Amino acid sequence: xxxxxxxxxxxxxxxxxxxxxxxxxxxxxxxxxxxxxxxxxxxxxxxxxxxxxxxxxxxxxxxxxxxxxxxxxxxxxxxxxxxxxxxxxxxxxxxxxxxxxxxxxxxxxxxxxxxxxxxxxxxxxxxxxxxxxxxxxxxxxxxxxxxxxxxxxxx
Numbered sequence: 001x002x003x004x005x006x007x008x009x010x011x012x013x014x015x016x017x018x019x020x021x022x023x024x025x026x027x028x029x030x031x032x033x034x035x036x037x038x039x040x041x042x043x044x045x046x047x048x049x050x051x052x053x054x055x056x057x058x059x060x061x062x063x064x065x066x067x068x069x070x071x072x073x074x075x076x077x078x079x080x081x082x083x084x085x086x087x088x089x090x091x092x093x094x095x096x097x098x099x100x101x102x103x104x105x106x107x108x109x110x111x112x113x114x115x116x117x118x119x120x121x122x123x124x125x126x127x128x129x130x131x132x133x134x135x136x137x138x139x140x141x142x143x144x145x146x147x148x149x150x151x152x153x154x155x
Contacts, residue, residue: 003105010106014097017110021090025083029135032079036072036143043068043146062150069147076143080136081127088126095121 001009047065095115100106115121126132 006108007100007103007106010100010108011097013108013110014093014100017093018090018097021086021093025086025090028079028083028086032076032083032136032139035075035079036139039068039072040142040146047146047150065147065150069144072143073140076136076140080132083132083136084123084127084129087129087132088121088123091120091126092116 043065047061089112092112092115095118096110096112099115120126120129
């Protein structure tokens with residue numbers, strides 16, 4: 001195998017990692033969205049049916065709704081952290097791809113830790129990226145919508 005074929009094979013291996021990280025990020029977003037939507041539907045059903053038939057406020061109900069909101073907040077934050085990890089990995093492999101494509105020969109090295117000091121290579125920049133920030137901020141607002149409405153409705 002000559003050096004050009006080695007570089008092409010190395011680039012193909014890196015592309016598979018980039019695709020895999022992107023797919024994991026998509027699964028993370030989908031799982032997070034599914035969990036938040038189903039929990040909100042169940043919470044809205046519980047609150048609506050209790051107030052519809054009884055018209056009585058139970059103190060346990062308020063604490064349950066707030067606990068559910070707190071748990072959803074922690075779960076969405078956990079998904080956000082996980083998604084930022086996948087985005088960081090994808091970015092590191094993109095840097096690695098860019099480096100390997102400019103080489104004439106390669107040793108098929110897959111270590112990407114060297115690129116963490118590059119722009120957008122650290123975990124914080126992945127966590128606060130525009131796409132993740134918008135997606136998970138909207139999801140947090142949606143996850144806390146019913147507990148906030150329920151709080152102001154009961155006062």
